[in-house]
Amino acid sequence: MMTAKATSLDVARLAGVSQSAVSRVFSGASASKSTALKVRKAADELGYRPNSLARAMITGKSRIIGLVVAYLDNQFYPVALERLSNALKEQGYHILVFMAENAQDSISNVVQELIDYQVDGIITASVAMSSDLTQRCAVAGIPVVMFNRGQDGSGHSSITSANVEGGRRVADFLARAGHKRIAHIAGWEGSSTGRDRRRGFIEGLMDHNFEPLDVLDGMFDRDVASQAARTLMARADAPDAIFVGNDHMAFAVMDTLRHELGCKIPQDVSVIGYDDVPLAQWAAYDLTTLRQPVRRMVEATVETLIGKIEDPERPAQKIEIDGPLIARGSARKPEGWTQ
Amino acid sequence: MMTAKATSLDVARLAGVSQSAVSRVFSGASASKSTALKVRKAADELGYRPNSLARAMITGKSRIIGLVVAYLDNQFYPVALERLSNALKEQGYHILVFMAENAQDSISNVVQELIDYQVDGIITASVAMSSDLTQRCAVAGIPVVMFNRGQDGSGHSSITSANVEGGRRVADFLARAGHKRIAHIAGWEGSSTGRDRRRGFIEGLMDHNFEPLDVLDGMFDRDVASQAARTLMARADAPDAIFVGNDHMAFAVMDTLRHELGCKIPQDVSVIGYDDVPLAQWAAYDLTTLRQPVRRMVEATVETLIGKIEDPERPAQKIEIDGPLIARGSARKPEGWTQ
């Protein structure tokens, strides 16, 4: 039983070779069969493993990706986190996770700390970057990819679903199902996803010569969304359909409608969400929603980020990935609708 | 606009002092007002920040904690992750997250990689460590704290809720509510939490001279738990109450009971879970459950881990934290029950 962790020098001595030889064996550089064998044997004996930190120091690559995430209570993010983690692991990267409240200086601190740790890249999930931060990352040469949030003119790549198109599709679905008084509890106005879905939704209604009955900002928050639902249903011309800016809020809205206001879904009101988190298909909610294709979004995110790490010259890209509307039981379906 | 990140040497030159002076200013060691001022000014000018990796190399402390987590789809863990992250951040630590399937060699790889990154400590959430791994951590001098999972004889500290007592309390609650045919869909038999809750539950029933109608292993899995519910309800003497080993499975059970088997909860069957995740109080479920006091568990975890990091001689401790039964609408209440 060893008492201290062995270094490459220890291995070198035991194997009767130089430290550089050991390094080369473990970093995959050229080495003869015979030395590789000796080194491996000695290493096993000592329980040696290269020190990732030291390696990072010298190569300038830590193989760590920083992940900044804000809303962990929204099931979409744990799922995305898991997928991102697995995808990056396959590429030999690891994830340093930072929680941030969605406030500028919190994010600023968090990103600065990531820079201090010399991460090779940063993924922000539903978090915006100030231009100052953008600048700092640029100086440090750290590429940033924004997941599920776009930001014009930031110079960062972003991966989102096709939110405008998605909103439009929801509108079309509801209009074709014969709804007349259609309201929207939108995602936070300060986010591109919230704005885009909203815009697409309104445009989509316009295509049917409709106007939304009302549009309220749900701030991606359960309580705010519930309150918005109460407000809507208190109207004399209460809506017969509500499009909610994401599933997380939609669940709160459904709970409020059913258990507090005594509405039947979808008989009295249709409810549609956005994301298609796993919860959406649980029988208790059975939520009709626009699916964000997490798997493909994650793939695109990882590929974009690693591409930029390996070739810093690669220009930023904005990728939008389309997703289908998943019709379930929370919303009346248009005549002749086939999934 | 700088083009490359500045080092302490750059700052030293600009400030007209030695590199050691810069280091001392930033590491809080002694330095005169005047040099501190010069250094700070120069550092600001260059946008200098100490390189955490280099710092980690020399001090031997990375200020990174590794977190190994398995079931991210169970809302308990995202919540715990968020709390852990915040608590550690306050202590100046950061979290390197690793997902692991609950299979020995996956965990083994993951822990090994954490060791490679020289983490100062490891927290495992609902994951067991093989004795080989335990050994490797010991050699590397890395303390391990197990969160929400105990393991006898591992030599690691563990923080759990008082699972035996909790199971007992659930049994008492159901028996006193007048239930006669009480079944249990248990947490995975391979986990201490699953076993302890189950044991406490059975003991608690025995105190009332009851026996459980049946005990099935739900494997902490929604599908397995749903299947178990079907099995139970297919019996001639179907249960009038089911204690489910955690909330995550309880939701699946409730969905199955209500929407597939047409049962009324709690009129036909009472359902009780374990954890009290945020979802449990959503109106759709309104789940009676035994609360795991996450906040206090997290505090204890962080304190135990940091204590051991700062004083490696400190012996391992097993901490159990008691939590209350939260009576909601999914289970009939005993006569005269007051929260």
Add this chain to the structure above:
DNA sequence: TCCCTTTTTGCATACGAATGCACAAACCTT
């Protein structure tokens, strides 16, 4: 077998910050 090319190998140095040591400066004390 000899010379030329290719592959291995060791040496020395670098990465960026922290720290023991010895010396210089500042502060007290009487």
Add this chain to the structure above:
DNA sequence: AAGGTTTGTGCATTCGTATGCAAAAAGGGA
């Protein structure tokens, strides 16, 4: 003002690994 003490500072070294360079070994061709 001299001696003693505390505080501040620079020099040199260290952490563990990777890598350019030059020398050594191995391989190949005629």
